[in-house]
Amino acid sequence: MKPAPRKPTVPRNAAETARHAVIDLLCRETRSAKELSAELRLTEREVYDHxxxxxxxxxxxxxxxxxxxxxxxxxGFTFAKRDRLTAPGRCPVCRHEAISDPLYTIHRPGHEPA
Structure with a gap:
């Protein structure tokens, strides 16, 4: 007996991708990677990749x-010159590991946040 033919897969709409969801959230307000991860149900690593x-x-x-x-x-040391998006592990001045997460937002010239 032959197997039933497969139905063609339908790709997701571009507006439904995780990356577009991250962009939409960051255009509206400032968030950390942990907040994005929880809201979009992605791992933090995936959020950083996006x-x-x-x-x-x-x-x-x-x-x-x-x-x-x-x-x-x-x-109170600020990691101002850091190029990486991930949170640092420890402070270079006092060596403590209590560090706030960096926050992200998207700025488009001529557009005001909603």
Whole structure:
């Protein structure tokens, strides 16, 4: 007996992708990777991968992924020169590991957040 023919798969709409969901959320308000992960039901690693791609692709549109840097909760050191999107593990000044997460938002010139 022959197996039944498979139904063709229907690709997801581009507006339904996880990356577009991240962009939509960040256009509305500032969020951390942990908040994005919880809301979109993705792992933090996936969120960071999407953020890296978004950072590169927004440049072509004239928009930018803005990052509020992480801050040490013990001594107040700000990680202003950090290029990586992930949160740092420990403070270089006091060596404490109590560090706030960096926050992300998308800024498009000429567009006001909703």
């Amino acid at each position: 953020l890296e791609h978004i950072r590169r692709s927004l440049h072509a549109e004239g928009a930018a992924l803005e990052i509020v840097p992480a801050v040490c909760r013990s001594c």
